[in-house]
Amino acid sequence: xxxxxxxxxxxxxxxxxxxxxxxxxxxxxxxxxxxxxxxxxxxxxxxxxxxxxxxxxxxxxxxxxxxxxxxxxxxxxxxxxxxxxxxxxxxxxxxxxxxxxxxxxxxxxxxxxxxxxxxxxxxxxxxxxxxxxxxxxxxxxxxxxxxxxxxxxxxxxxxxxxxxxxxxxxxxxxxxxxxxxxxxxxxxxxxxxxxxxxxxxxxxxxxxxxxxxxxxxxxxxxxxxxxxxxxxxxxxxxxxxxxxxxxxxxxxxxxxxxxxxx
Numbered sequence: 528x529x530x531x532x533x534x535x536x537x538x539x540x541x542x543x544x545x546x547x548x549x550x551x552x553x554x555x556x557x558x559x560x561x562x563x564x565x566x567x568x569x570x571x572x573x574x575x576x577x578x579x580x581x582x583x584x585x586x587x588x589x590x591x592x593x594x595x596x597x598x599x600x601x602x603x604x605x606x607x608x609x610x611x612x613x614x615x616x617x618x619x620x621x622x623x624x625x626x627x628x629x630x631x632x633x634x635x636x637x638x639x640x641x642x643x644x645x646x647x648x649x650x651x652x653x654x655x656x657x658x659x660x661x662x663x664x665x666x667x668x669x670x671x672x673x674x675x676x677x678x679x680x681x682x683x684x685x686x687x688x689x690x691x692x693x694x695x696x697x698x699x700x701x702x703x704x705x706x707x708x709x710x711x712x713x714x715x716x717x718x719x720x721x722x723x724x725x726x727x728x729x730x731x732x733x734x735x736x737x738x739x740x741x742x743x744x745x746x747x748x749x750x751x752x753x754x755x756x757x758x759x760x761x762x763x764x765x766x767x768x769x770x771x772x773x774x775x776x777x778x779x780x781x782x783x784x785x786x787x788x789x
Contacts, residue, residue, distance in 0.1 A: 541613035550734035555669045556605050557738075558729055559676055562715045564598045570711060574703030581702070583695035589688050590703075597684030597704075604679040605672050619671035627670055630720035635662040638724040662723045670716070677712045681705060 535543075544552075571590035579585055609616050639658045640650060648654045684704050685697060693700060719726040 537613040537617035540617075541610065546739065547734060550738040551730050552609055552669070552672065553602075553606055553738055554730040554733035556602050556672050556676055558726070558733055559673050559715055560598055560602055562718065563676075563680075563711045564595075570594055570704070570707030573707040573710070574700070577703035577706060578693075578695050578699050581695070581699045583693075583699055586688065586693045586695070589691045589693050592691065593684045593687035596687045597680040597682075600683045601676045601679040604683075605676045608675055609672060616671040616675065619674055620667055620669075623670050623674060624667050627667070627716070627720065630717070631663050631666045631670075631723065632659075634720045634723045635659045635666075638662060638722070642724070662727065665727055666719060666723055673712065673716055677708055681708050684708075 571587060571594050574590045575585055575587045636659055639655055639662065642648075642658065643650060643652070643655045646654075681701070681704050685700050688695075688700050689697065
């Protein structure tokens, strides 16, 4: 079964995702954004300091605004790329896995060891190995979202600063932003590596308690829920049928019935 799943194309995997799995993708990105934004308080100071050191004027206010635009603007960009180009995201995860392998595996084993002790399983048991693999795979599969989010955040940040009048050379703006982004991304991804199960639980909580209920309410408000679809389909089908029937009756009365005589 595992081999069959691995052979499945990224596009097929993406299309096969349940609503819950799609919500978890968004939750991962939102939680990553929240943590990065919380630690990003240092980024504007780092970026501004680097730009000043390179001979440019202070742009602290612009740095703060661009930070917010970059952080939250990257959420739809990341989710959009995940949905439209799953093959690209899968490739990013494959390339990143060797870099984060030891950290993710160590975190998965540490977390599972405590879990196994609480539930009476031995280290190396089937239950232990299965849980380690699941936690590890979850982080590896989603690391592409963290990396794409960081990259798009940098691009949006730099573009925003330029649009707001920062005349410093782009390479100077980039140097300041990349330094801060690397620091906060390291803190965020490092935290997930150390506490993988807690991070996954946070993703599940966000998806199950916030995103899915919110989506359900929006669907109902827009009449897009499944029951609404079926009700509307029946409604419009009935209207079309009634209209055709009325026209048929009128044609019969006027002698315009075009149906063939049998």
